[in-house]
Amino acid sequence: xxxxxxxxxxxxxxxxxxxxxxxxxxxxxxxxxxxxxxxxxxxxxxxxxxxxxxxxxxxxxxxxxxxxxxxxxxxxxxxxxxxxxxxxxxxxxxxxxxxxxxxxxxxxxxxxxxxxxxxxxxxxxxxxxxxxxxxxxxxxxxxxxxxxxxxxxxxxxxxxxxxxxxxxxxxxxxxxxxxxxxxxxxxxxxxxxxxxxxxxxxxxxxxxxxxxxxxxxxxxxxxxxxxxxxxxxxxxxxxxxxxxxxxxxxxxxxxxxxxxxxxxxxxxxxxxxxxxxxxxxxxxxxxxxxxxxxxxxxxxxxxxxxxxxxxxxxxxxxxxxxxxxxxxxxxxxxxxxxxxxxxxxxxxxxxxxxxxxxxxxxxxxxxxxxxxxxxxxxxxxxxxxxxxxxxxxxxxxxxxxxxxxxxxxxxxxxxxxxxxxxxxxxxxxxxxxxxxxxxxxxxxxxxxxxxxxxxxxxxxxxxxxxxxxxxxxxxxxxxxxxxxxxxxxxxx
Amino acid sequence: xxxxxxxxxxxxxxxxxxxxxxxxxxxxxxxxxxxxxxxxxxxxxxxxxxxxxxxxxxxxxxxxxxxxxxxxxxxxxxxxxxxxxxxxxxxxxxx
Numbered sequence: 001x002x003x004x005x006x007x008x009x010x011x012x013x014x015x016x017x018x019x020x021x022x023x024x025x026x027x028x029x030x031x032x033x034x035x036x037x038x039x040x041x042x043x044x045x046x047x048x049x050x051x052x053x054x055x056x057x058x059x060x061x062x063x064x065x066x067x068x069x070x071x072x073x074x075x076x077x078x079x080x081x082x083x084x085x086x087x088x089x090x091x092x093x094x095x096x097x098x099x100x101x102x103x104x105x106x107x108x109x110x111x112x113x114x115x116x117x118x119x120x121x122x123x124x125x126x127x128x129x130x131x132x133x134x135x136x137x138x139x140x141x142x143x144x145x146x147x148x149x150x151x152x153x154x155x156x157x158x159x160x161x162x163x164x165x166x167x168x169x170x171x172x173x174x175x176x177x178x179x180x181x182x183x184x185x186x187x188x189x190x191x192x193x194x195x196x197x198x199x200x201x202x203x204x205x206x207x208x209x210x211x212x213x214x215x216x217x218x219x220x221x222x223x224x225x226x227x228x229x230x231x232x233x234x235x236x237x238x239x240x241x242x243x244x245x246x247x248x249x250x251x252x253x254x255x256x257x258x259x260x261x262x263x264x265x266x267x268x269x270x271x272x273x274x275x276x277x278x279x280x281x282x283x284x285x286x287x288x289x290x291x292x293x294x295x296x297x298x299x300x301x302x303x304x305x306x307x308x309x310x311x312x313x314x315x316x317x318x319x320x321x322x323x324x325x326x327x328x329x330x331x332x333x334x335x336x337x338x339x340x341x342x343x344x345x346x347x348x349x350x351x352x353x354x355x356x357x358x359x360x361x362x363x364x365x366x367x368x369x370x371x372x373x374x375x376x377x378x379x380x381x382x383x384x385x386x387x388x389x390x391x392x393x394x395x396x397x398x399x400x401x402x403x404x405x406x407x408x409x410x411x412x413x414x415x416x417x418x419x420x421x422x423x424x425x426x427x428x429x430x431x432x433x434x435x436x437x438x439x440x441x442x443x444x445x446x447x448x449x450x451x452x453x454x455x456x457x458x459x460x461x462x463x464x465x466x467x468x469x470x471x472x473x474x475x476x477x478x479x480x481x482x483x484x485x486x487x488x489x490x491x492x
Numbered sequence: 493x494x495x496x497x498x499x500x501x502x503x504x505x506x507x508x509x510x511x512x513x514x515x516x517x518x519x520x521x522x523x524x525x526x527x528x529x530x531x532x533x534x535x536x537x538x539x540x541x542x543x544x545x546x547x548x549x550x551x552x553x554x555x556x557x558x559x560x561x562x563x564x565x566x567x568x569x570x571x572x573x574x575x576x577x578x579x580x581x582x583x584x585x586x587x
Binding site for chain 1: 495500503504505506507508509510511519522523525526527529530531532533534536538541542543544545546547548550552553555564567568570571572573574580582583585
């Protein structure tokens with residue numbers, strides 16, 4: 001049984017199909033690990049063993065009946081707590097929604113349940129996905145399984161820590177400015193943010209609607225391809241969902257990489273990247289050259305403006321989206337108030353944490369009368385410059401590569417006192433969100449203190465199958481993605 | 493551009509977030525730190541650049557004008573802080 005915790009989703013699917021293991025046994029294996037290791041890691045916010053086992057029994061029944069069973073049937077996964085799940089608490093990491101039980105499922109939850117996957121629980125995250133370290137969660141920070149004194153990254157930190165500790169074989173995540181890729185990098189995982197519009201945002205609690213996108217997090221590119229094939233698809237309930245034919249994202253995994261042109265933006269290799277990260281990324285690029293790829297230098301001259309542009313656009317959208325939390329229809333309501341305005345402003349003051357409030361205030365300011373043109377409109381114009389840079393670069397390359405994060409996982413408290421320092425930890429990931437492009441991170445070695453380093457791969461619009469191919473070929477000749485941390489209290 | 497306490501209080505009111513006097517001071521300093529950081533955007537020449545509101549250029553889809561939603565009022569009100577007779581309760585706004 002114990003080798004199953006490090007198995008690929010394909011291997012789990014084969015074991016289930018061959019009746020070597022049942023969905024109930026598999027769910028129990030992971031639930032028992034969660035029970036044992038989660039108290040130290042704090043990766044999960046909500047667990048419900050009975051619900052999980054009921055889903056697993058249903059999956060076993062589907063497999064027993066047989067023919068045409070989807071490959072993922074009976075494989076467990078956990079959801080970031082930003083996805084609404086009917087009958088399970090959905091908190092978004094906030095006191096505001098600490099007792100919220102959604103009356104409906106998110107599209108992604110529906111799709112993965114439809115594919116037969118079994119929900120292990122709901123994963124911790126930065127409050128309303130605003131953070132890069134998981135320190136803003138109302139439910140307490142998540143610990144990095146590689147070193148409990150370090151952050152797991154954020155905002156999908158619970159997803160990353162759960163998979164890294166092998167408490168779940170896969171998880172959902174969301175990425176507004178790097179929230180799938182940065183925690184994947186800091187915890188040694190593979191994670192993919194698809195092209196904007198590929199995965200429906202229905203039932204995914206909104207942060208910045210023009211940037212938010214859901215994607216898979218798992219150990220390998222092969223696993224992510226299977227998950228993305230099940231998650232993606234048109235959904236009329238999301239007005240920005242794209243009407244495109246369904247894709248098998250595994251189709252190109254085995255394509256050779258000979259002749260692949262990898263663009264290296266000089267802006268991603270300048271100052272600001274730690275030496276250990278640089279060394280691991282350079283070594284990975286050498287592996288790609290051995291696989292027959294060629295590297296070309298490209299320019300993204302406006303990428304330095306992506307973090308400041310993002311911190312106008314994302315808070316602006318957040319201030320609008322989060323106005324729905326008013327203490328009237330759902331969520332937290334302050335116990336004492338004398339009139340309606342006070343009820344709103346106290347409920348929001350008490351229900352939101354410090355970082356969420358900061359972003360709402362900044363967003364409100366940049367959208368307010370007299371400042372809109374100078375900040376918001378200017379940031380939107382710069383967003384176009386950033387997006388245009390990528391299109392220019394893709395004239396000369398098939399994918400772009402660089403570091404995912406400028407450093408390996410940092411210590412708790414290292415950046416939490418200065419919001420701007422924290423914002424800069426997403427310096428390499430934010431520009432792809434602004435441009436709507438797909439981006440992924442895959443493990444490419446270890447840096448200082450033996451902490452994982454992530455290699456970022458950026459594709460052009462709808463280039464997911466190519467990116468997964470590029471990642472998979474690397475993972476066939478390296479074993480970084482199979483490494484797992486030694487957990488305190490484990491027999492291993 | 494840097495904010496004073498009065499402006500912070502006005503933004504907090506617009507945001508419907510109550511701030512104590514002490515919070516106003518720390519908030520002012522933090523917001524000014526962030527505004528100082530985004531100030532660099534002002535130096536960029538964006539003459540004749542179209543603002544980009546969204547990651548992909550899509551037009552809003554139209555659908556037939558028919559009822560598609562079912563009545564789930566009871567489900568939705570089950571998660572409300574306070575309801576009565578199918579209505580959301582808030583403090584009196586009209587005397």
